Amino acid sequence: MAEIPILDIKHVGKTYTLGDTRIEALRDANLTVKKGEFVCLIGASGCGKSTLLRIVAGFEQPTTGDALMWDKPIQGPAPDRGMVFQDYGLFPWLTVRENIGFGPKSRGRPKSEVAETVERFVNLIGLTRFADAHPHQLSGGMKQRVAIARVLANDAEVVLMDEPFGALDAMTRERLQDELLELWQRTGLTVLFVTHSIEEAIFLADRVVVMEPGPGRIASEHRIELPRPRDVSSPEFNEVRRELGARLHSHHAKKAA
Amino acid sequence: MAEALIATAPAAVPTRSAGRRLAKRLGPIALSLVVPLLLLLGWHLAVKAGMTRLIPSPADVAEYMVDFAVGGIWDDAFSATLHLHLLASASRVYGGFLLAAAVAVPLGLLIGRIDLVRQLLDPFLQLMRPIPVTAWLPLSMILFGLGPKSAFFLVFLGAFYPILLNTIFGVKNVEPRLFEAASMLGCRGNAQFFRVVLPAALPSIFTGLRLGLGLAWFVIVVGEMTGVPQGLGAVIMDGRTLSRTELVICGMIVIGIAGFVSDRVVVMLMNRALRWSPMHRG
Numbered sequence A: 001m002a003e004i005p006i007l008d009i010k011h012v013g014k015t016y017t018l019g020d021t022r023i024e025a026l027r028d029a030n031l032t033v034k035k036g037e038f039v040c041l042i043g044a045s046g047c048g049k050s051t052l053l054r055i056v057a058g059f060e061q062p063t064t065g066d067a068l069m070w071d072k073p074i075q076g077p078a079p080d081r082g083m084v085f086q087d088y089g090l091f092p093w094l095t096v097r098e099n100i101g102f103g104p105k106s107r108g109r110p111k112s113e114v115a116e117t118v119e120r121f122v123n124l125i126g127l128t129r130f131a132d133a134h135p136h137q138l139s140g141g142m143k144q145r146v147a148i149a150r151v152l153a154n155d156a157e158v159v160l161m162d163e164p165f166g167a168l169d170a171m172t173r174e175r176l177q178d179e180l181l182e183l184w185q186r187t188g189l190t191v192l193f194v195t196h197s198i199e200e201a202i203f204l205a206d207r208v209v210v211m212e213p214g215p216g217r218i219a220s221e222h223r224i225e226l227p228r229p230r231d232v233s234s235p236e237f238n239e240v241r242r243e244l245g246a247r248l249h250s251h252h253a254k255k256a257a
Numbered sequence B: 001m002a003e004a005l006i007a008t009a010p011a012a013v014p015t016r017s018a019g020r021r022l023a024k025r026l027g028p029i030a031l032s033l034v035v036p037l038l039l040l041l042g043w044h045l046a047v048k049a050g051m052t053r054l055i056p057s058p059a060d061v062a063e064y065m066v067d068f069a070v071g072g073i074w075d076d077a078f079s080a081t082l083h084l085h086l087l088a089s090a091s092r093v094y095g096g097f098l099l100a101a102a103v104a105v106p107l108g109l110l111i112g113r114i115d116l117v118r119q120l121l122d123p124f125l126q127l128m129r130p131i132p133v134t135a136w137l138p139l140s141m142i143l144f145g146l147g148p149k150s151a152f153f154l155v156f157l158g159a160f161y162p163i164l165l166n167t168i169f170g171v172k173n174v175e176p177r178l179f180e181a182a183s184m185l186g187c188r189g190n191a192q193f194f195r196v197v198l199p200a201a202l203p204s205i206f207t208g209l210r211l212g213l214g215l216a217w218f219v220i221v222v223g224e225m226t227g228v229p230q231g232l233g234a235v236i237m238d239g240r241t242l243s244r245t246e247l248v249i250c251g252m253i254v255i256g257i258a259g260f261v262s263d264r265v266v267v268m269l270m271n272r273a274l275r276w277s278p279m280h281r282g
């Protein structure tokens, strides 16, 4: 018997209706993700990356096809799939501690267990000194750390990240990429990560999925075989970057032709 | 915690000398007094110059205020009665206001969140809203009789709408992202009411409470104009019928100060409850 994938996207299409106009955001998307895999989605603006992620999160229902997790249809958002938004989505009235504890508390975990989980993750993301600060007192990088911790503290199996580091400066982004990889390797998480940056995708992913717009669809998949930790300045890394860049541009060229 | 963060921040603010700190604190207070003092001076000079015979000078009013508050100067029917009138008005203002808040906040949360309740109540409430509180006066006197109950009812009405409308606004303007965040973390359905909707709407609710309390002080004068023996509105009306302008002015000043103080109290509570909101710091 073949191994059941954690995520199985089967012929998924999504059409939004805006008044009289219908926008086909996604057509016949197929993607399987194995447990523990790190998959990056990349592609031009408007090719349906966020739509695909939001379908997996359960925020949107596919118009056609099936989105399965462990072979069961995804029905609405649930703690086993945590989303990390580009704009953080933290609760501004809660402290760092309370934001991280929000999920476990919502799920009725005993107080002592919530407190223990919260401490563990506050330490893990290195925000001990800011544990009682509110989101408006944090930098963008700190907020995104809290958003990640919030999802992990809630026992998410799949972490969905929609351009999570897009609003951060280059240095903070690199730090968070390293931290994310370390977490991922330590915990056996499954990550579906949307990015605009080829370099970010190659640095992070086991597999890069290239998407194309008009209508949004999956164009190709590329396994990244580079050993970890990866060095972005190595010739091997640059070779992969060149190849993938060429693929991306040939899609655009085809489209323009 | 905010202090602790600032204290550990790398670029700590250099400590200033106590004298300069004091000047910095007193500066704004001194500035805010300039206009009132000038007005007072103008008033004094205008009365001195005989421009009006009907308005007493500031000094007369001040003297009367002392008599109104503690007595011992004129010893008439109003001497040393300020606390009685203030207490009567304040109890109606706060009673009506608290009742309005107790009804309008939950109602606003329901209207903002549940379509059925909105469809049921919104058209009716919108239809009633344009009717000024003062237009209710005759009807409320028929319904509740001449006296304090009628004043209480008018205050309730006056405070009700700003609280209700701001609560609805707050609920409708909760960032959709926060509902998504809550539901993916396992907080769904009714649980979101207390864990997302209420806290997110709190800034708007406070705005409504502030406006509502201000209006309550505004309405109390109208409410106490007829058939109420005690209350600051009654004092002002009596002053008018007796042609005692200094009494009218004293009543106005007390209402102004009472309204100001109660607004400050709400602002203090608000700043405490909304410490998390960058817009409400300080």
Ligand SMILES: Nc1ncnc2c1ncn2[C@@H]1O[C@H](COP(=O)(O)OP(=O)(O)OP(=O)(O)O)[C@@H](O)[C@H]1O
Pocket (backbone or CB within 6 Å): A016, A017, A018, A023, A024, A025, A043, A044, A045, A046, A047, A048, A049, A050, A051, A052, A216
């Ligand atoms: N809620 C919605 N209602 C209507 N149309 C939508 C909605 N969400 C997305 N779309 C449309 O679907 C298409 C795909 O959008 P999507 O956000 O998935 O793209 P994306 O790949 O994430 O783009 P970007 O890189 O700019 O974030 C776009 O044409 C967009 O206008």
Ligand SMILES: [Mg+2]
Pocket (backbone or CB within 6 Å): A049, A050, A051, A162
């Ligand atoms: Mg997007």
